[in-house]
Amino acid sequence: MSDPVTPMPRDGGWAAYTDHARRLAALLQNERSRAEQQATASRSGQAALDQITHRLATQRQHLHQLAATLRLPEPHIGGIAPSPVPDPAEALRRAVAAADAADTAAEHAHRQAAQPPLLPGLTPLARNALVYTAAATLGTLASLLMxxxxxxxxxxxxxxxxxxxxxxxxxxxxxxxxxxxxSLVGQPRIGGGGTRSARAGGVICFVGMPILWFIFIAATRG
Known part of the structure; x- marks a missing residue:
């Protein structure tokens, strides 16, 4: 007894079969492409996360060093709170923006600390000369009052x-x-570059004040 012969599909059935096969192949290709895109996005996200984690660790170390240099209390950096942003890419973008803002603030603090609190816009010699002149003026007024x-x-x-x-x-x-x-308010807290101009101060106080005193005596005697 011979095997039964499988009937060939009609033209309409064969066309539907090939159409479904093409659709299935397209779906599989789309799924494969989407999986590759997700894997690429995952690797990129992990790399960005590792980068921002390393950057935050560097920032933390820099803040501790800056606080120790400026003789400020050690900064308290708490744990990482869960992000309210559901999109990981947006959360990473916000984290990078916050890290940029922290770097800008630290750079601004560093620039301020590199300048003395007293008359920061002047050169060291001009600032010190003004300070010694002010002290000499007060001393001269005290001498004249006496x-x-x-x-x-x-x-x-x-x-x-x-x-x-x-x-x-x-x-x-x-x-x-x-x-x-x-010494107290005329020196930068970091970076060095400060001077007290002792020689200029000595000339202003020990030469300028006696000259003013003799001028006053001469004027009152005349």
Whole structure:
């Protein structure tokens, strides 16, 4: 007994079969392409995540070093909270933007710390000269006030007991006051480059103040 012969599909059935086969092949190709795209996006996302994680670790170390240099309290960096953004790509974009903003803020703080708190826009010599001049001016005013309230001045005599103070004591106080002011608020906190201009301060206080005192004596005696 011979095997039954499978009947060939009619032309209409064969066309439908080939059409479904083409559709199935297209679906499989689309699924394969979509899977490859997802795998590529996953690898790119993982690389971006690793990069931002490394960047945040570097930022944390830099913040601790900057706080120690500026003698500020150590920054407290808490744990990572879950992101409210459901899209991973958008969450990564926001994380990169936040890291950029943190870098900008740290750079701004670094620039400010590299400038002294007192008169940051001036050169060190100009700033120190102004400080010493202000101290010398106050010292000269104190010397003239002591001269004015002295009983000898009322009698038309030079108060010789005030001469050591006017020529040595007050200039020394003015110099050390200016030197201390520059040391406290006239020096950059990081980066170095600061100077106290002790020689210029000595000229301003120990030469300028006696000259002003002698001018005052000459004017009152004349």
């Amino acid at each position: 001269f004015a309230v002295s009983p000898d001045a009322d009698l038309g005599r030079i108060p010789w007991q005030l001469v050591p103070w006017s020529l040595c004591g007050l200039p020394a106080l003015a110099f050390f006051a200016g030197y201390l002011t520059i």
